[in-house]
């Protein structure tokens with residue numbers, strides 16, 4: 001997604017792209033082409049800065065795209081490449097951090113100094129705000145809530161981090177699809193392998209297995225969120241990413257799990273809710289990077 005955002009957080013124009021290039025050069029060329037097309041179509045806007053959200057690990061200080069699991073990208077100096085292309089200052093950060101900043105600037109965390117952001121899509125990422133600032137950790141990797149272990153035993157799936165039963169393996173969009181199948185769901189929905197979107201739609205028709213898959217989703221998310229809440233004592237936990245569109249489906253089970261996992265008297269005003277930014281969280285996140293110090 002490429003777009004122009006005003007300093008008030010208003011999206012002036014945007015285009016969605018399906019990025020297909022996987023080589024570092026191809027990814028950079030695709031992005032440059034998309035930006036050139038957007039600027040050519042809207043010549044009356046004169047952007048002052050560029051922000052970019054990075055899938056994978058990023059080093060915002062050095063402007064590096066450190067690693068992407070889907071491509072051979074390693075230590076790519078993305079910010080300086082784009083600065084040379086556009087003649088503008090460029091800020092980058094990973095997707096979760098950027099979305100958390102956008103939620104605080106434009107979404108439901110205005111005025112919240114302590115909150116946890118979770119992206120639940122193909123993977124699970126997270127970010128932590130403490131004292132009104134993003135908390136990065138000793139190596140910049142704080143907030144990896146996707147690697148909190150939420151399942152043990154035969155149902156725990158191995159994760160790329162080396163452990164098994166991580167939230168990312170059990171409760172991401174891919175996790176929902178695998179849970180649905182292991183609960184005895186149909187191998188195809190509308191002619192394609194099940195995914196979070198189609199299982200969501202099926203659950204809304206009352207399909208028992210799809211409903212159970214979303215109940216399991218609430219249980220797994222509740223275990224991860226409960227552990228994080230007891231540690232951080234946030235005002236809010238915000239859930240974004242494609243799976244958050246099924247928030248109402250997993251909320252009863254998530255809420256029940258939080259009752260048994262969160263130290264209630266220590267977290268009396270806790271709010272857990274879906275992002276206020278919807279599908280635009282990533283684009284607004286990129287813009288939010290430009291507004292931060």
Ligand SMILES: [Zn+2]
Pocket residue numbers: 146147159160161162163166168
């Ligand atoms: Zn893991």
